[in-house]
Amino acid sequence: MIFDEIVLFVYIISLSVLLFFGSHGFVMMYYHHKYRKNFPKQKAEHDEDLVTIQLPLYNEMYVVERLVTAVCEIDYPKDKLEIQVLDDSTDETVDVVARLVKEKQELGFDIQHLHRASREGFKAGALKEGLKTAKGKYIAIFDADFIPKKDFLRNTLRYFSDDKIGMVQTRWEHLNEDYSLLTKIQALALDGHFVIEQTVRNKAGFFINFNGTGGVWKKECIEDAGNWHADTLTEDLDLSYRAQLKGWRFVYLRDFTTPAELPAEMNALKAQQFRWTKGAVETAKKILPLVWKSNIPMRIKLQSTFHLSNNIVFPFILLAGILNVPLIFIKNAGPYWHFFNFMALFVVAFLSSFIFYLFSQKDVHTDWRKKIALFPLFMAGSMGFALNNTRAVVEGLMSRKSEFVRTPKFKVVVKGEALSAKNKYLAKTKIQPSTYVELLLAVYCLIGVSASIYFMEIAALPFQLMFFIGFATVSIMSLRQALIKRHRLTE
Numbered sequence: 001m002i003f004d005e006i007v008l009f010v011y012i013i014s015l016s017v018l019l020f021f022g023s024h025g026f027v028m029m030y031y032h033h034k035y036r037k038n039f040p041k042q043k044a045e046h047d048e049d050l051v052t053i054q055l056p057l058y059n060e061m062y063v064v065e066r067l068v069t070a071v072c073e074i075d076y077p078k079d080k081l082e083i084q085v086l087d088d089s090t091d092e093t094v095d096v097v098a099r100l101v102k103e104k105q106e107l108g109f110d111i112q113h114l115h116r117a118s119r120e121g122f123k124a125g126a127l128k129e130g131l132k133t134a135k136g137k138y139i140a141i142f143d144a145d146f147i148p149k150k151d152f153l154r155n156t157l158r159y160f161s162d163d164k165i166g167m168v169q170t171r172w173e174h175l176n177e178d179y180s181l182l183t184k185i186q187a188l189a190l191d192g193h194f195v196i197e198q199t200v201r202n203k204a205g206f207f208i209n210f211n212g213t214g215g216v217w218k219k220e221c222i223e224d225a226g227n228w229h230a231d232t233l234t235e236d237l238d239l240s241y242r243a244q245l246k247g248w249r250f251v252y253l254r255d256f257t258t259p260a261e262l263p264a265e266m267n268a269l270k271a272q273q274f275r276w277t278k279g280a281v282e283t284a285k286k287i288l289p290l291v292w293k294s295n296i297p298m299r300i301k302l303q304s305t306f307h308l309s310n311n312i313v314f315p316f317i318l319l320a321g322i323l324n325v326p327l328i329f330i331k332n333a334g335p336y337w338h339f340f341n342f343m344a345l346f347v348v349a350f351l352s353s354f355i356f357y358l359f360s361q362k363d364v365h366t367d368w369r370k371k372i373a374l375f376p377l378f379m380a381g382s383m384g385f386a387l388n389n390t391r392a393v394v395e396g397l398m399s400r401k402s403e404f405v406r407t408p409k410f411k412v413v414v415k416g417e418a419l420s421a422k423n424k425y426l427a428k429t430k431i432q433p434s435t436y437v438e439l440l441l442a443v444y445c446l447i448g449v450s451a452s453i454y455f456m457e458i459a460a461l462p463f464q465l466m467f468f469i470g471f472a473t474v475s476i477m478s479l480r481q482a483l484i485k486r487h488r489l490t491e
Contacts, residue, residue: 022349384470
């Protein structure tokens with residue numbers, strides 16, 4: 001009886017947290033409607049000031065040529081453009097970059113290959129090192145998997161409409177969204193952030209974040225905010241908040257996009273999600289005290305707190321998934337059935353999330369009906385990532401430092417194009433021991449599915465199924481890629 005009460009209490013706490021954060025979708029929809037007519041100011045013409053484009057790289061031999069070529073095709077006067085290839089590579093990428101830089105220099109481009117012998121400070125360290133010699137008034141940054149459009153600078157620089165605009169961020173577009181079901185679900189997830197969250201926060205006057213790439217900074221803003229710091233895994237989020245707390249304003253462009261390649265392999269995606277989640281928790285620990293000590297309006301403090309802390313949901317998603325199974329048996333063996341009627345209210349969180357992602361698709365896609373049909377699979381995937389991201393949250397809260405693990409780039413864009421086992425970055429993709437725990441959790445959740453059917457708990461069945469599908473898919477896809485890799489390498 002005591003065990004039952006403990007399980008029920010922890011479950012209610014977990015669902016309360018999920019209800020609180022999940023219902024924020026309604027808040028976003030409110031601001032989406034209220035500020036829908038707010039648009040950032042722009043200048044009719046912009047001065048052609050000197051711009052430095054920074055390209056931070058670490059072992060990107062498959063995509064670096066595509067990146068450098070696209071940057072050199074940007075429509076901007078050569079004598080006003082400086083390109084820094086910030087290369088921390090330890091493989092053949094160094095030679096590829098050296099060749100590319102030499103070719104572009106012969107064509108008249110002011111492009112330098114800045115290769116560091118160590119990865120001190122990781123990406124933040126590379127950006128900070130490049131800034132020491134950067135000549136531009138503005139600093140544009142592109143990660144290796146991005147392909148900036150030719151009119152990128154002409155469409156972003158005109159939004160530096162006054163002296164306090166410190167950064168202009170463009171929306172990410174997805175080069176390989178239709179490559180697989182995995183990339184389609186990623187695109188749906190990212191659109192929620194880029195179409196709704198960033199747009200709404202910017203229009204409503206809340207703080208937004210630089211997304212690490214596809215944006216332009218005013219160099220003065222970076223320096224005034226204290227430059228790049230390497231004490232978190234999300235140096236972009238960290239600098240964004242420090243800059244806005246100093247009074248700088250940001251502009252977000254929903255309708256101008258910068259294409260990028262999505263991770264096409266599960267282990268690569270898990271590494272990316274781990275880094276983003278852990279880095280956000282580290283940044284929250286560092287920045288939230290500064291937010292609450294500042295003299296910014298309370299509405300901005302509250303929204304910033306939600307923004308920086310929302311990754312805390314993952315441990316509670318994991319708890320809910322684990323407790324779902326014994327609760328089926330508790331309900332059908334004890335006197336607690338009336339509590340479960342109350343718990344039906346937590347469907348509100350699911351509905352809030354659905355509406356949030358529905359609008360993110362309707363706002364920018366004509367085929368939004370086909371895209372939003374993937375929402376149940378996206379929710380299942382979020383549940384399947386609960387263990388991976390819970391590890392990240394715990395490490396972030398414990399201040400356990402770890403390496404900046406880059407997301408492998410495979411240059412896989414065309415649907416049906418297979419990942420080659422000869423791709424050296426695929427060969428180095430590691431399977432975490434937690435993958436086997438995810439597989440066990442899938443089996444465990446299958447018991448919950450069976451129990452729901454046996455006891456005719458129809459209302460509980462969809463959530464039991466999503467947890468099962470989520471853990472099963474994430475674990476099997478992680479293991480499957482490793483088996484395919486091993487098989488191809490032995491052929």
